[in-house]
Amino acid sequence: MTEASYPSLCSGNGQYHTDSNNQHGPLIGVSLQQVRLMVNDPVDCKKSEAPWIIPSTLKTRSKQRQLKEGQFYALWADLDNLEGITWSLVTDAVGVITGWSEAYIYSSKSATPENLKCRVLIPLAEPVSGTDFQYGQQVLDDYLSAEGIEPDRATESANQICYLPNRGELYRHHVCEGGAFSLSGWSTETDALKHLEALAEANRKARLAESMEKLRQRLESGQKSPLDAFNAAYSVELVLETYGYRRRGNRWLSPYSESGTPGVVVKDNRWITSHQSDRDAGLEKSGDAFDLLVHFEYGGDFTAAVKAVGEQFTTPDGLTITKHNQREYMRQKSAQDDFMSTEDEGTPEAPLRCIDVSEVMVALPEKPSFAMAPWLPRGYPTLFGGHGGMGKSYVAIVLSAHIASGDTFAGMAVEQGKVLFVSLEDEAAMVKYRLRRVIEEYQLNEFTVLENFELLDGTAEYAALMTTKGDGQNAPTELTAAYEQVREHAEGKTLVVIDNASDAFDANENVRRLVRGFIRSLTTIARENNSAVLLLAHIDKSAARNGSSGNSYSGSTAWHNSSRSRLALIERDGQRVIEHEKLNVGKRANPLPITITDEGVPVPMMQLGAAEDFTEAQDRRDLIAAFRAAGEAGVTVYSKLEAGGYSAMSALANLEEYPERFKSVRKRDVPKLILAMIRDGVIVRKAYTKPNRQRGEKLVLAESQKGEICSDGQTGEEISQSEGAENAA
CATH class of the missing domain: 3.40.50.300 (P-loop containing nucleotide triphosphate hydrolases)
Incomplete structure (x- = not known):
């Protein structure tokens, strides 16, 4: 790959730097040429701020988009369990696997003399799609495993981030000087993976059809609980696989997981998850096959799921399960033999809606309101x-x-x-x-x-x-x-x-x-x-x-x-x-x-100390400024001090000079403050003529207050400031 052909690849800083995290700004770009320079001169920072790369030109952490639109320019491996394995064994194994192609091998931040954790980055001679990238990752991991080096297989996901060189307690690096690796050299291996995946999908569909038939048989034998019938017919493993969980030995990796560590186990036909991402998505700590159906197909709506399954299948009587159970309840009978209805329910209305998803990848997500x-x-x-x-x-x-x-x-x-x-x-x-x-x-x-x-x-x-x-x-x-x-x-x-x-x-x-x-x-x-x-x-x-x-x-x-x-x-x-x-x-x-x-x-x-930080003197200065602004803007400040329309507060509220605290945490204090300033002669009541020729009363700054302006051009008559006169008014 020539210097001019190095494209800008998806990059960021820290695991929380995502497409939507505005605190970190947009995702950035880094070239493989820059990465090679970093191998020789790594950064030294906390992992939470460490630079990373997804070796694709598409700047997103969305797996779906990377699989559909991504163009990948490198393979990589994460080797975090190298206890008892020497550095030379790792470098030699990478050389043998890639035919001594170009490769960058560098220590992880947490590497120690006892565990030489490292990452491997292998530039590609030509870009590959997101799907082919994942196949290439699987082949690379399989070859490493065959060499006695067990990789972290989370790298087999198209959106997994690869941390770039970051100096820790121990830092070592090695650059294999060869030509860029061509994934076409592994065509036999990737074709085999595609064939196995097709067989697995066909097997899954066959098991799904078999489970459906078992479900029908249970219904015909008298089973009237949609939940129990579903759980008896569908294994947890099949449903996990159906909804995108990936088996890793005896454990399963959740489709919601970002760590890449499998955290789901199956016991007694129930699943148990330790993924916090599952909990955040609304799943419980454990459940059965029906719980997965409720979550993934019905958005957590248990009632809707029971109704849909119940209405999808009919009993020997020709009734849907739902209708059968409703009638059994109304008659307060539990035995099927007591039910003698000859009504023909016909074909149940299809409970599922077909949704057009063609615009999913281009539609802009609506921000929460x-x-x-x-x-x-x-x-x-x-x-x-x-x-x-x-x-x-x-x-x-x-x-x-x-x-x-x-x-x-x-x-x-x-x-x-x-x-x-x-x-x-x-x-x-x-x-x-x-x-x-x-x-x-x-x-x-x-x-x-x-x-x-x-x-x-x-x-x-x-x-x-x-x-x-x-x-x-x-x-x-x-x-x-x-x-x-x-x-x-x-x-x-x-x-x-x-x-x-x-x-x-x-x-x-x-x-x-x-x-x-x-x-x-x-x-x-x-x-x-x-x-x-x-x-x-x-x-x-x-x-x-x-x-x-x-x-x-x-x-x-x-x-x-x-x-x-x-x-x-x-x-x-x-x-x-x-x-x-x-x-x-x-x-x-x-x-x-x-x-x-x-x-x-x-x-x-008082919020965040805001209100308590303001003295009465500051409150008065701000209120004087608001009254002065009202005069300059020609705003009539009504004399009413009770809540509601046509009050002094409602007249002042739209002015920029009126402090925000007077609208929230200090709102109830404003009428008392204005009244105190009236008694002190800072604010006075004035009579004026309304547009309808009726006499009214407004509040203005006293003449003694510099900058007082009468917006209507009238001098007005000052009303007594005493409390007695105020009450009389």
């Missing part, structure tokens, strides 16, 4: 836990009122919109009382809040959203009329609040399948309307008192794992704190300490 960023992501349920009496219902009303009004809360951006508040615990009178207190305390525009706030009261009747038909873990679930009512009223809402889970979920909270089905039913509402759904839930007293440690909800762990966002109101060192425990679509917020006013309203403590 929030009703309140980052606490309340749209399109997902957020679980909000708190011990009874901590104030979570009140906090939910605070959040709802801010979204209804469009005002920021504790520095968090809000997307104004309509709110549906479903109260299943507190009567409507209590919710309305608290809403009024919130509006008054936060100085929100009452008309805007009330216009955008819808309240559903479910305390007078049975109003659970989900229940079960019968007992036991496999009892079918049923969405109630109350759920359908919530779903109908949720249309067009930015936020839907369910208060709370213990009333909405009339089933066993310890049964994972039931909990996951319930969360999925709320996800349906969220996605149908692009709404944020806030579900309130109880936590145990010790978690509320001592901190949740990310595990603060009673019942099944599915409450934690099925939710994409979690909040918890806890007590830490005598202070109430809202913890943002989980967020799968962005960065979590810092803990928010709150306090309770004399009226019982929860309000944030």
Whole structure:
């Protein structure tokens, strides 16, 4: 390969440098010529900042894109288990395997005299596709293994990163001076791999067809549980293979894994995973074949999976399993012989939709949106836990009122919109009382809040959203009329609040399948309307008192794992704190300490020290600047100091000079500050004539304050500044 032919290959710094990680900037490029120079003169930095390469001209860490679009210019190997193996054995083995072609061999950062960990980079004479690159990687690893050198086979993935030379405790290097290696020399080996892969795929399809036939036979023999029939017919190994898990000896590598280390084992026809990436994707620590079907085919919707499998197959009676079980339940009979219906159900409607994926690789992913960023992501349920009496219902009303009004809360951006508040615990009178207190305390525009706030009261009747038909873990679930009512009223809402889970979920909270089905039913509402759904839930007293440690909800762990966002109101060192425990679509917020006013309203403590760093003198100077800007801009500052429209605060809020803290953490203090400045003669009330010729009253800076401007050109008459005159006015 000539110097001019060295292309720029995909590179970055540190394992967290990805396509979308803006903190590190975009992925960069490095040529093999530069890599060769680095072999002789390596960097010396932490592995978290170390340079790496994917030997492809396509600058992405997406495996799918690399396989489809990537052009690879090198093979590489990661040798991290070389105990008892000499350096010369490694260099000689690489030379023999490649026919003494060009190769760069260099120590890893963690290499020691006892374990000469190293990497091998082999430039190619001509670029190859992502698929052929993976075949070449497999052949290279097979040859190394045959030489007694066991490689890390994670390199056989097209998006695995290869760390570049980085000096550690021990650094050695070797450059094999030869021509670039041609992968065509291994055509026999790669063709054999392709043939074996085709045979494996054919075998998998045959086993799949065999399992399908077994499933039909079980149904015909009287098995009426779709879940049990599916697990009996499909082995865990087959389903793992179907969904992209790769066998590595007795373990399996998850398709979600970025480490390349297999972390899934199979025992007693159940899978157990140690991959954190599996947990982050929504899988439990363990499960059966049906759990994999639910996750990969139905997005975690257990109810939908049961319904689909149940409706896909028919019993000897000509009924779908679902219809059969429904009728058995209605008749309260469990024996099939008691069922004598002759109704012909015909061919069941196809439960699966065919989706066009032709534009997947060119479509731009939609950025996550929030009703309140980052606490309340749209399109997902957020679980909000708190011990009874901590104030979570009140906090939910605070959040709802801010979204209804469009005002920021504790520095968090809000997307104004309509709110549906479903109260299943507190009567409507209590919710309305608290809403009024919130509006008054936060100085929100009452008309805007009330216009955008819808309240559903479910305390007078049975109003659970989900229940079960019968007992036991496999009892079918049923969405109630109350759920359908919530779903109908949720249309067009930015936020839907369910208060709370213990009333909405009339089933066993310890049964994972039931909990996951319930969360999925709320996800349906969220996605149908692009709404944020806030579900309130109880936590145990010790978690509320001592901190949740990310595990603060009673019942099944599915409450934690099925939710994409979690909040918890806890007590830490005598202070109430809202913890943002989980967020799968962005960065979590810092803990928010709150306090309770004399009226019982929860309000944030001073954020990041911002409010407490400002003295009253600074507050006054900033308010004077805002009044001066209002005069210069011709803005009338109304004399009303109560929350809502046509108040002094609403008139000043749109001015750049009006401090942000006056709109958030210090909002409730502004009316008191203005009143104090009126008493001190800094601000005065003036009468003026409105456009409709009616007399009105406005606030302006006193003449003694430099820069005071009367925007309407009138001198006006100064009204008495005494408290008595003020009250009389």
